[in-house]
Amino acid sequence: MHNKPVILTGLRANNDLHIGNYFGALLPLIDMAKTRSEEFEINLFVPDLHSFTTPIDHSQLYDQIMHNLRLFVAAGLPLDNPNIHIYRQSYIPAHSELTWILDCFTGFGEMSRMTQFKDKSAKLLADRVSVGLFNYPVLMAADILLYGASYVPVGDDQTQHLEFARDIATRLNNEFQEPLFVLPRSVSEQHKFFGKDQGLRIKDLVDPTKKMSKSDQSGKGIVFLGDKPNDAAKKIRSATTDSFGRIDIHKQEQAGIRNLLQILALATGRTFDEVDAEYNGHEQYGPLKAAVADAISTFLTDFQDKLASVDDAQLIAKLEADEKLMNQIANDTLYKVQKAVGLRI
Ligand code: ADP
Ligand code: TRP
Numbered sequence: 001m002h003n004k005p006v007i008l009t010g011l012r013a014n015n016d017l018h019i020g021n022y023f024g025a026l027l028p029l030i031d032m033a034k035t036r037s038e039e040f041e042i043n044l045f046v047p048d049l050h051s052f053t054t055p056i057d058h059s060q061l062y063d064q065i066m067h068n069l070r071l072f073v074a075a076g077l078p079l080d081n082p083n084i085h086i087y088r089q090s091y092i093p094a095h096s097e098l099t100w101i102l103d104c105f106t107g108f109g110e111m112s113r114m115t116q117f118k119d120k121s122a123k124l125l126a127d128r129v130s131v132g133l134f135n136y137p138v139l140m141a142a143d144i145l146l147y148g149a150s151y152v153p154v155g156d157d158q159t160q161h162l163e164f165a166r167d168i169a170t171r172l173n174n175e176f177q178e179p180l181f182v183l184p185r186s187v188s189e190q191h192k193f194f195g196k197d198q199g200l201r202i203k204d205l206v207d208p209t210k211k212m213s214k215s216d217q218s219g220k221g222i223v224f225l226g227d228k229p230n231d232a233a234k235k236i237r238s239a240t241t242d243s244f245g246r247i248d249i250h251k252q253e254q255a256g257i258r259n260l261l262q263i264l265a266l267a268t269g270r271t272f273d274e275v276d277a278e279y280n281g282h283e284q285y286g287p288l289k290a291a292v293a294d295a296i297s298t299f300l301t302d303f304q305d306k307l308a309s310v311d312d313a314q315l316i317a318k319l320e321a322d323e324k325l326m327n328q329i330a331n332d333t334l335y336k337v338q339k340a341v342g343l344r345i
Helices: 020-038 048-051 058-074 092-104 107-112 115-123 131-145 156-175 186-195 229-237 255-268 272-279 286-308 313-339
Strands: 006-010 041-046 086-088 149-151
Touching: 006 131, 020 041, 020 058, 020 255, 041 058, 048 058, 048 131, 058 086, 058 286, 058 313, 086 313, 092 107, 092 131, 092 186, 092 313, 107 115, 107 131, 115 131, 115 156, 131 156, 149 186, 156 186, 229 286, 255 272
Parallel strands: 006 041, 006 149, 041 086
Antiparallel strands: none
């Protein structure tokens, strides 16, 4: 078992992270890991087995996983903190083994009701919807329960899966009348713990009424972490604003301007209010755009330098050490379950 209570989350291998993902998800997560690592064990893992529940290009997968891990390091994930653990799901076979056992206690009906399954399977253009997609929540429950995680920071789209992890843990604990699994905290306790709703949403540069999202096909409204700094600056300079001719987000509906102020604040490490106070009342938008373009291009140059200088040998050494430790912890839990179900004595 881990020595301290556990915070655990899976970081999906996602190729094209944009500044919304970075400032809205990745950076807060890494900050959280750093600030909580005295009191908690922090498990951050790549759910690589989950990444082909819908079809992907398998020739890219391995590189993508390593690229993502490098992104986390470039974003500030420390490799020398003994309480922050990073690992790849598929390197710990207990995830798959526990999934099978949990499968046999899971109802077909309850999986069929999972909204992510319903949404994704309805949208899938492939000629088959995989059993892996159906089974996704069970593997996710195994991810959580193997390490006795109490807190699991996830987006709203994953709360139903978290509830399922609690249900299946309770079910087995009751059925075998022993505390096989630690129950993850309820969703409302999680929200209280993580301070629900930092609510940050960077908007699309072309249509600032929508959030910046990689599902936007044209890519013109999105700044990706891998964009050339100059190209990103161009996207900022052509961002949609409005025709009021005066910056005053308190009086006017200025979604585009508000977004630019937000991006400027994030990229320069200032507060929104500081940046707002600087530009409030300006009658030209050009200087604001120039400042944001400059800040984003500096931010990207800096980030890309950090990414290029990630020490792969150090990253791999950390991964391997953590994976060894995680195998021990996960196997202990698995063994308890195997004994309970009669596979071991
Ligand atoms: P996308 O919409 O680009 O597909 P995801 O749904 O994969 O992004 O989200 C990954 C994470 O990034 C989530 O935690 C989500 O809350 C965060 N996120 C996504 N878009 C934004 C955004 N525009 N602003 C802030 N955070 C975002
Ligand atoms: N399903 C999560 C997502 O889409 C990723 C994930 C997989 C996860 N296993 C997990 C998150 C276990 C938390 C705990 O974001």
